[in-house]
Amino acid sequence: MLDRDHCLALDAGDPLRDFRDEFVLPEGVVYLVGNSLGALPRRTAERVRQAVEDEWGGQLVGGWNLAGWYEQPLTTGDRLAPLIGAGPGQVVVGNTTSIAVYQTVAAAARLRPDRRVIVSDVRNFPTDHYMVQGLAGLLGGYEVRDFAEGRFDDAAVVLLSEVDYRTGARHDVPAVTARVQAAGALMVWDVCHSVGAMEVDVSMADFAVGCTYKYLNAGPGAPAFLYVNPRHLAAAENVLPGWHGHAEPFAFEPGFRPAEGIRRFAVGTPHVLSFAALEAALDVWERVSMRQVRAKSVALTSLFIDLVGDALELASPLDAADRGSQVSLYHPDGYPVMRALIDRGVHGDFRAPDILRFGFAPLYTRFVDVHDAAAVLAEVLEKELWREEKYARRLAVT
């Protein structure tokens, strides 16, 4: 096993090492769940306080103009765009990933009215697949086909996640996009599990969606985002036409008239306090090289795989090029194993039925953390510490 001093040396040479100081991280914890909920940036508390006390408290309803609340779905969208290979005016922020999936898949289906098949991945993060089922049920006459069938020639739209939430397996975005589009279907990418962990590029895609509470560190339930390729902006329809997507919301017209450009995909009143935390998170990202993030992510996950060795079967791809920023391992008693790890300060999570997940957020995860997590995991497995009765108890949310 690579020794701890070597890992400390890797940290000393890490070009991203100073970013760790930008985050609040509890003492004595190796936090490897940034792929589920990112850590709190130090600057966020003050930005949120400002939104509550100075903006809401000080400006009251005037904050819609004075504090820029009204424009936040677009201003944060433009700031976020470079992280997914998009340009200004192509990304709008708001709502949840579930809603954004619904909007984009429906918009894509409306752009291909002659086709009645929606391709979705049954192994995708469930909410994506559920929203497609809901949409198909409401529309009627649509077939929902599993992506694994590999047939797109009669499909209106294909929805897929760049990185699989359970295994961390990564799709070849350009290749899949090209194949789908060559078959005449539109491509919607969900980048929830890749954005902030690698150089994401959705610019070939027709639509994309993602969340901001994982690697982007915008906080629990932070707003989602939605990308529309400029070639569709004039024709794409928002099937959830709330007043913030109207050309003149404050004209209070009786009929919906879509805004020019990406704003038409806004829906209701934006959740301003949650946007404040996103703004603070984006302040950090503007100083980050995504090339360095990806390089470190590959190094961290590869090191973890090396250190874990053959102790457990790998659920993630062995080749780093095919992997996101997480490492998933199979264990038939994954739940108590993870409880035992957490009890020893190593926080990963468990995904039924048998997967241990460890996420490596490159901005605040150190090489020495990887070492320590692997050492604790080895001890828990070797000594079978997870067999203790107390670890069998299930929590409501894991």
Added chain:
Amino acid sequence: MLDRDHCLALDAGDPLRDFRDEFVLPEGVVYLVGNSLGALPRRTAERVRQAVEDEWGGQLVGGWNLAGWYEQPLTTGDRLAPLIGAGPGQVVVGNTTSIAVYQTVAAAARLRPDRRVIVSDVRNFPTDHYMVQGLAGLLGGYEVRDFAEGRFDDAAVVLLSEVDYRTGARHDVPAVTARVQAAGALMVWDVCHSVGAMEVDVSMADFAVGCTYKYLNAGPGAPAFLYVNPRHLAAAENVLPGWHGHAEPFAFEPGFRPAEGIRRFAVGTPHVLSFAALEAALDVWERVSMRQVRAKSVALTSLFIDLVGDALELASPLDAADRGSQVSLYHPDGYPVMRALIDRGVHGDFRAPDILRFGFAPLYTRFVDVHDAAAVLAEVLEKELWREEKYARRLAVT
């Protein structure tokens, strides 16, 4: 004109007078826009700080269990329920009013599959009507009929706001509900403009929706709520079936299986920071008598109408029983008049083409505020102060 001392005496005798101290209100401002964005409760800053620093910062992903984030849509729903005449397990909080309108109208339409008419009010707050148009467009084969036509015998569902956002005119909820249901249609009430200002009772209705950022004071873009009558809970379908509406979200099943009860209407991941502000707002409401709120609301709006006299034409009903907690006045140059008022510390708002709106939030609006607002309005009108060039300028959001 009633004199100022009399108004001060009314304040001294007001059983709700101490609640004003619970809010942050800027010096020198009479804030009559609580019907658009409620004022900041003093306790909110600390509750939001706690959510950011102690919960997110201290518990990280563990907050979903430890801090109760996962249950917030239901716990806040149960706390809010008494404000709309509902019981536990009947209200879920989340998303925006626009999304809640879509979910409830769609669910109602699915419960009346033999009928293809959705009745909506073209004068309703636009987002409600836009969402109905969007839903009808997606479903296909549906007629959207204006409520003013008064015909419900072939309608699946009727959507209406209890209080009109422009005029403050109030519907007779029991009478309208009974008439709609007698015609075999389902009734969806939007109580955005009434909840927190009067005793709302949706218990006869089939569904209801509302926002929490107006009279409820939960902050800009605070989450909306959705009520389902218990008689529909077993059969009503959430057409936006996100993972938080699933019976076992963390089982990550490939098919959507709705949760028992109201949770099935949850959608995506809740906006936790925005929920924290709602929790603080609800702390205040739990000590408030809605009977006293309504009595004061009637007294405040009636006093304002008396004081304004015949200076401007009243857009609101003269009879208090038919009015919400706002007074709207017509003025052909309403925009510059409102700018001139705001410049003098009296904050109302303007709704095109010709309405001045003044909202009276009973928890923090005093009788002396009503006096002072009426006096400033009288001066602006008498001296035609609004004709100054600087007041003609339009802002992006008014």
